Amino acid sequence: MYLNKFLGLALVAGLTGAASVATAADITGAGATFPFPIYSKWADAYKKETGNGLNYQSIGSGAGIKQIQAKTVTFGATDAPLKKEDLDKSGLVQWPMVMGAIVPVVNIDGIKPGEIVLDGKTLADIYLGNVKKWDDDAIKKLNPKVSLPSTAITVVRRSDGSGTTFNFTDYLAKASSDWQSKIGSGQAVEWPVGVGARGNDGVAGNVAQTKNSIGYVEYAYAKQNKLTYTGMVNKAGKHVQPTIEAFQAAAANADWAHSPGYYQILTDQPGDKSWPITAATFILMYKDPADKAASSEALKFFSWSYDKGGKMAEELDYIPMPASVVGLVKKTWADEIKSK
Amino acid sequence: MNSIYASRRRSDKIIKVLCYAAAIFGVGWLCLILYTLLVNGLVGLHPRIFTQMTPPPGVQDGGLLNAIVGSLIMTSIGVAIGTPLGLFAGTWLAEYGRYSKLTGVIRFVNDILLSAPSIIIGLFVYGAIVVPMGGFSGIAGSIALAVIVIPVVVRTTEDMLNLVPNHLREAASALGMPRAYVITKVSYSAARAGLITGVLLATARVAGETAPLLFTALSNQFWSVNLTSTMANLPVTINNFVNNPDPNWKQLAWTGALLITVTVLSLNIIARTLGAERKPK
Amino acid sequence: MTDMALEPARAAAEPAFDRARALSAFKLGDKTFFWVTRLSALFVLIILGGIIVSLIIGAWPAIRTYGFDFLFTQRWAPSLQPTPILGALGPIYGTIVTSLIAMAIAIPVGLGIAIFLTELCPMPLRQPIAVAIELLAGIPSIIYGMWGFFVLGPFLADHFEPAIVSAFENVPILNTIFQGPASNLSLFNAALVLSIMILPFITAISRDVFATVPPVLKEAAYGVGCTTWEVVRNVVLPYTRVGVIGGVMLALGRALGETMAVTFIIGNSFKISGSLFAPGTTISAAIASEFAESDGLHQSALILLGLLLFVLTFCVLTAARLMLRRLERKAGA
Numbered sequence: 001m002y003l004n005k006f007l008g009l010a011l012v013a014g015l016t017g018a019a020s021v022a023t024a025a026d027i028t029g030a031g032a033t034f035p036f037p038i039y040s041k042w043a044d045a046y047k048k049e050t051g052n053g054l055n056y057q058s059i060g061s062g063a064g065i066k067q068i069q070a071k072t073v074t075f076g077a078t079d080a081p082l083k084k085e086d087l088d089k090s091g092l093v094q095w096p097m098v099m100g101a102i103v104p105v106v107n108i109d110g111i112k113p114g115e116i117v118l119d120g121k122t123l124a125d126i127y128l129g130n131v132k133k134w135d136d137d138a139i140k141k142l143n144p145k146v147s148l149p150s151t152a153i154t155v156v157r158r159s160d161g162s163g164t165t166f167n168f169t170d171y172l173a174k175a176s177s178d179w180q181s182k183i184g185s186g187q188a189v190e191w192p193v194g195v196g197a198r199g200n201d202g203v204a205g206n207v208a209q210t211k212n213s214i215g216y217v218e219y220a221y222a223k224q225n226k227l228t229y230t231g232m233v234n235k236a237g238k239h240v241q242p243t244i245e246a247f248q249a250a251a252a253n254a255d256w257a258h259s260p261g262y263y264q265i266l267t268d269q270p271g272d273k274s275w276p277i278t279a280a281t282f283i284l285m286y287k288d289p290a291d292k293a294a295s296s297e298a299l300k301f302f303s304w305s306y307d308k309g310g311k312m313a314e315e316l317d318y319i320p321m322p323a324s325v326v327g328l329v330k331k332t333w334a335d336e337i338k339s340k
Numbered sequence: 341m342n343s344i345y346a347s348r349r350r351s352d353k354i355i356k357v358l359c360y361a362a363a364i365f366g367v368g369w370l371c372l373i374l375y376t377l378l379v380n381g382l383v384g385l386h387p388r389i390f391t392q393m394t395p396p397p398g399v400q401d402g403g404l405l406n407a408i409v410g411s412l413i414m415t416s417i418g419v420a421i422g423t424p425l426g427l428f429a430g431t432w433l434a435e436y437g438r439y440s441k442l443t444g445v446i447r448f449v450n451d452i453l454l455s456a457p458s459i460i461i462g463l464f465v466y467g468a469i470v471v472p473m474g475g476f477s478g479i480a481g482s483i484a485l486a487v488i489v490i491p492v493v494v495r496t497t498e499d500m501l502n503l504v505p506n507h508l509r510e511a512a513s514a515l516g517m518p519r520a521y522v523i524t525k526v527s528y529s530a531a532r533a534g535l536i537t538g539v540l541l542a543t544a545r546v547a548g549e550t551a552p553l554l555f556t557a558l559s560n561q562f563w564s565v566n567l568t569s570t571m572a573n574l575p576v577t578i579n580n581f582v583n584n585p586d587p588n589w590k591q592l593a594w595t596g597a598l599l600i601t602v603t604v605l606s607l608n609i610i611a612r613t614l615g616a617e618r619k620p621k
Numbered sequence: 622m623t624d625m626a627l628e629p630a631r632a633a634a635e636p637a638f639d640r641a642r643a644l645s646a647f648k649l650g651d652k653t654f655f656w657v658t659r660l661s662a663l664f665v666l667i668i669l670g671g672i673i674v675s676l677i678i679g680a681w682p683a684i685r686t687y688g689f690d691f692l693f694t695q696r697w698a699p700s701l702q703p704t705p706i707l708g709a710l711g712p713i714y715g716t717i718v719t720s721l722i723a724m725a726i727a728i729p730v731g732l733g734i735a736i737f738l739t740e741l742c743p744m745p746l747r748q749p750i751a752v753a754i755e756l757l758a759g760i761p762s763i764i765y766g767m768w769g770f771f772v773l774g775p776f777l778a779d780h781f782e783p784a785i786v787s788a789f790e791n792v793p794i795l796n797t798i799f800q801g802p803a804s805n806l807s808l809f810n811a812a813l814v815l816s817i818m819i820l821p822f823i824t825a826i827s828r829d830v831f832a833t834v835p836p837v838l839k840e841a842a843y844g845v846g847c848t849t850w851e852v853v854r855n856v857v858l859p860y861t862r863v864g865v866i867g868g869v870m871l872a873l874g875r876a877l878g879e880t881m882a883v884t885f886i887i888g889n890s891f892k893i894s895g896s897l898f899a900p901g902t903t904i905s906a907a908i909a910s911e912f913a914e915s916d917g918l919h920q921s922a923l924i925l926l927g928l929l930l931f932v933l934t935f936c937v938l939t940a941a942r943l944m945l946r947r948l949e950r951k952a953g954a
Contacts, residue, residue: 040396057558063914072475152802159889161700161914188700195806195900196889198910201397201584208585209775210805224397225585352848359741362733366824367750369817370757373768380771425661432658446662449669451942455871457878457934459905460672463912463927467675487668494665518647520654548761551880551905555912575763575881582767582885597764608759612752 027298030057031064031077032163033200035281037220038098038318039077042305045312054301060199062161062187068092068284074294076284079163080187084261091287093336094261095329096280097302099319101219101247102168103277105227107207108134108149112228114241116143119233120175120268120276126153126214127172128179129193134212142233149212156206156215159196161187167279168216171267175276216277219247220316234276235268242275244317250274256325288338296339303330374601381598384591389599393563394577397586404596406563410572411547413565414478414557418485419543426490426542427535430497435523447498454491461487462552470556478564478571481557488549489542496538500531537615544607548600550575574600676931679924683707686918691925697891699911699919707922709929711891715808715901716930719883720876722812722897723819728869730816731823738824739831739857740849751828758821766885769814774805774886777813782898800896806888809897814882819872826868826945830861863944870941874934880905904930 036058043054057067061078068076069090077097087094104118118126122138125131131138134148158165169185183189197206200217204225207215219242222229231241240246250269256262266278283302289295306329310320321329388403395402429446437443465484470476504527512522528535553559559576574596581593683691687707694708738751782803789795804810834857842852858865888900889910902910904926912923 037397044396044399060914066914066916070474154802154804159910186700190696190698191890192892194890195804196910198583201586205583205585206806209770210778212802221585227585348848348851352850355736355850355853356741359733359737362730363737363742363750365730366734366757366820367753369820370753370760372772373760373764376768376772377764425664428658428661429665432655432662436655436658437662442662446665448939448942450665452935452938453665453669455874455878455934455938456672457880457905457930459878459880459908460676460927460931463679463908463924464672464675467679467924468671490665490668494662518651520651521647523654544759548763550761550763551909554909558913575761578763578767579881582770593767597767600761601764604759604761605756608756609752612755 026053026055027301028055028073029075029077030059030067030073032061032079032281033058034079034100034164034218035098038313038316041312042309046301046304060160061163071290074298079279079281080166081263081282083263087261092284093287094282094284095332096262096321097283098313099251099280101242101275101278102164102216103219103222103229103242104214104216105207105222105229106214107211114231116146117231117239120171124172124176124179127155151212154210154213155194156197156203156213157191157194160198164200164218167267170265171277174268223317232276234274235270236272238272240275246273246275247278247319250278251319257328287336292339299333377598377601380594384595389595397584397589400588404592406572407574407577410564411574414482414485414573415547417482418546419489422486422489423493423539426493427497430494431523433498434501450491450494454495458488458549459551462555466555476558476570478557478567481553481571484552484556485546488546492542492545493538497535500534501527504530533614537611540607540611544604548604550579676924676928680921680928682918683921683925695893705918709926711893712902712904712907712926714893716877716903718808719812719815719903720873723815723876724873726816727820727823731820732827734824735827735831736853738828754821754824762879763881765814765818765882769886774810777810778803778805797895798897803898806886806900807898808901811883811887814886815876815879818882819876822872822875823868827865830864831857834860863947867941867944870937874937874941877934878905878930880909884909
C-alpha cells in the first residue's frame with residue numbers, strides 16, 4: 001500500500017518535472033527597491049503590449065549587485081552607482097534608467113503631509129540620536145507654527161544594503177559634518193539608533209504602523225501608501241515640498257555626457273527650487289553576456305521604457321531621463337554590449 | 341490551629357485560580373490568533389485567490405495561484421522524498437536494530453535533527469545544493485523540506501512499530517514468512533494508522549515552514565513550475581507581502597496566512613483523530 | 622493453504638513447487654530490505670554530519686579571520702573596506718535575553734496549564750482544551766510573526782509599555798531595563814511572542830510526565846488531607862522533576878532557534894542596549910534578514926553565527942533528551 005502511495009507521489013513529481021517549461025521570454029532582474037513601483041508599472045504595460053514579462057526581484061541594491069555579479073540574473077538594478085574602475089573590472093555596463101527622490105516620512109498624530117519641514121542637519125541629528133523628541137528645539141525652530149507632541153522619536157532605517165541608504169547618507173554627510181565624521185555614507189552604515197526594516201517597502205510599512213516614527217523612502221512609496229511626507233530646506237536655504245518640479249530642478253543639474261560610466265550623485269544640488277535628496281537609479285548588464293538572447297530581450301524592454309514609459313514615470317513622480325541622455329545610452333548599448 | 345488550615349486552603353485556592361488563569365491565557369491566545377486570522381483573511385477570500393497570479397504592488401487585482409501551486413509542488417516532493425527514507429530508517433530502528441548500539445546513536449541524532457532550527461537546515465541546503473547548482477531552485481527547496489520531514493517520520497514510525505505486539509510477528513514467522521514480508525505485510529498493516537499519522541504530521545510541519553525556503557527556493561512573482569529555478573511559494577510570498585504597506589498585498593498576505601493555518605490545523609486534527617487510539621500510554 | 626489440504630486432487634494437479642528457488646528469492650528479498658532500511662537509518666547520521674561539515678566549511682573564512690574575538694565584538698559593520706568588522710555579541714545577547722524572558726513567562730504558565738489539565742479540569746473539557754493547546758504548537762511561525770507585527774506589537778506599544786515605562790521611571794535599576802520609547806519592535810515584544818509559541822511544548826511534556834505519577838502516591842497524599850496544591854508541590858513535581866526539566870530544555874531549544882516569528886518583531890538592530898523595549902536581534906533573525914544579500918566574509922560570518930546556534934541548540938537538546946530518556950526508562954516505556 002505504501003509502495004503504491006510512493007509510486008503515485010513519484011509519478012506526480014515526475015509529471016511535474018516533465019511539464020516544467022521555463023516561462024519563455026521572461027526577463028530576469030534583481031536589485032533596488034527604489035524604482036520597483038515604476039519598473040512594475042512598465043512591466044505590466046510591456047507585458048500587455050508584447051507578451052513578454054519582467055521577473056524583477058525587489059531585494060535591495062546590495063543584493064542586486066551581488067546577483068548580477070553571480071550571473072544569476074540578466075540585469076541588476078542599483079541606486080548606488082558603481083565607479084568606472086569597478087565596472088571595468090567586472091565587465092559591466094551601467095546606465096541611468098530613471099530618476100526619483102527620497103523623502104522623509106513621519107507618523108505623528110495630527111500632522112498632515114507637507115506640514116512640517118526638516119533640514120539636513122536636523123535630519124542627521126535625528127538619525128544620530130542627538131535629537132530625541134519631536135518637540136526638540138531644532139525641529140521647533142524650523143516649524144514655529146506647528147504644535148509638536150513631546151513624544152520620543154522612533155527612528156526607522158534600512159537593515160539591508162540599499163542604494164536609497166547610499167544616497168540618503170550621502171546627503172546627510174554633506175549636510176552635517178558630525179554625520180560625515182561619525183558615520184559616513186554607504187549602502188549599509190552602522191546606524192547609531194533605529195529599527196531596521198527591509199526594503200523601501202519595509203520602511204514605509206514600519207512608519208505606517210509605528211506612531212511618532214520617522215523614516216526615509218522613495219517618493220512613490222510615500223505617495224502610493226498615503227504616508228505623511230515632510231518638506232525640506234535645500235542648499236539654497238529655501239523650503240521645498242516634494243513635487244515633480246522640485247525633483248526636475250535638481251535633476252537638471254546633472255552632466256551625464258561627461259560622467260564616465262554615467263556615475264552621478266544628485267544629492268544636495270544647487271538651485272532655489274531643487275529637492276535636496278534626488279537620485280538616479282541605474283541598470284547593470286554584462287558587456288559580453290552569457291545569454292545573448294536574454295540580454296537583447298532586456299535591452300528591448302529598456303528601450304521601450306525610455307520611449308514610451310515617460311508618462312507612466314511622471315504619474316508616479318519619477319523623472320524620466322532627458323532625450324539627450326537616452327540617445328547617449330542607446331549609443332553605449334550599441335557600442336559596448338555584444339549582441340551576437 | 342484553624343489559621344493553618346485557613347492559610348493552606350487559601351494558598352490552594354490561589355494556585356487553583358492561577359491555574360485556571362493560565363489555561364484561559366493559553367486558550368485565549370489561540371482564539372485571539374485564529375480570530376485575527378479569520379477576520380483579516382476571510383475578507384479577501386475571493387475565487388481570484390485561486391485563479392490569478394501574485395500581482396505587482398499598487399494593483400487591485402491578483403491572487404495567490406502561483407504561490408499555492410509552488411507550495412503544493414515543493415511540499416509534495418519534499419514529503420515524497422522524505423517519507424520513504426524516514427519510513428525505512430524508522431523500520432530499521434524498530435525491527436532490526438533492537439540490540440544494536442548504533443540504534444541508540446541514530447535515535448539520539450534523529451531527536452536532535454527533529455528540533456534543530458529550520459534556518460540551519462536552510463543554510464545546509466544552501467551550501468550543499470544551491471551553491472554548486474549556481475542558483476536558487478525549487479528542487480533545493482524541496483530537499484530542505486525533505487530534510488525536515490525525515491526526522492518526524494523516523495520518530496513516529498519507530499514509535500508506532502514498537503507498539504505492534506510481538507506475537508503478531510512471531511505468528512507470521514512461524515508460518516514461514518521471510519523477515520521482509522513479516523515487516524511489510526504484518527507490522528506495517530498493524531501500525532498503518534500510526535504511520536499515516538506520522539506522514540500527516542510531517543506534512544503539516546513543512547507546509548508552514550518559511551526559513552528553509554528563504555535561501556533555497558526564494559520566490560517568484562510568476563507562474564513557476566520549473567524545479568531548477570526559483571519557485572513561488574506561499575510562506576515566502578507572505579513574508580515579502582507583509583512588509584509592504586500596499587493594502588492589496590497586505591490583504592493577500594492575510595488570506596494566504598489563513599489558507600496556510602487552515603491547512604496545517606486540519607492536517608493536525610486529522611492526524612490526531614487517526615492516531616488517537618494508538619497513542620502510547 | 623488450507624484449501625489445498627482440503628482438496629488433495631487439486632494439490633496433486635499443481636506443478637511441483639521449486640522450493641529452493643523460492644527460498645533464495647526470499648533470502649534476496651530479506652537481504653535487500655535489510656540493507657535498504659539500514660542505509661536509510663545511516664542516512665540520518667549522514668544528514669547530521671553533512672550539516673556540521675557544510676556549516677564549518679562555510680564558516681571557515683570567518684573563523685580564520687576573526688577567531689574567538691567574534692564572540693565578544695559588538696560592532697557589526699559588513700561594508701567596511703578592506704575587512705568588515707563583525708561581531709556576534711549583539712545577536713548572542715538578543716538570543717539569550719529573548720529566550721530567557723520567554724522561558725520566564727512560559728514555564729509557570731505552561732506548568733499551570735498542565736496542572737489544570739491533570740488535576741482541575743472537568744473531564745469533558747479535558748480533551749478539547751488539550752487539543753487546543755497542541756494546536757498552538759502547530760501554527761506556523763510566520764503566522765506568529767505576522768500576528769505579532771500587526772496586532773501584539775501595536776497593542777504593547779500603545780497600552781502596555783508606556784504604563785510600565787512610567788511606572789518604573791524612578792526605580793534605579795528597573796528604569797534602565799524598562800526605558801522608553803515604547804516601540805512596536807523590541808526585544809520584549811519578541812520575547813512575548815516566543816513565550817506563546819513555546820508554551821504548548823512545556824504543557825505537552827509536563828502533561829505526559831504528570832501522567833506517569835503512580836496514582837497510589839497521589840491518593841495517599843489526598844488521603845492524609847493534602848490540598849491539591851500541596852499534592853502537586855510535594856508529590857507530583859518532585860517525582861517528575863527530571864522530566865519537567867527535560868521538557869523545559871526542549872522548549873528552550875525551540876525558542877533559541879525560532880526565526881520567522883522573531884524577525885518581524887525584533888527591530889533588527891545589532892546594538893546592545895540596556896532596555897528591553899529597545900530593538901535588538903537574535904542569531905536566527907540576523908541570518909534571515911541579511912543572508913540573501915551577503916557575500917564573502919559577511920556571508921561566512923553569518924554561517925558562523927548559524928554554526929554557533931547549532932552548537933548551542935545541540936547542547937541544550939542533548940541535555941533535554943538525556944533527562945527525558947532517564948524518565949522514560951523509569952516509567953518503563
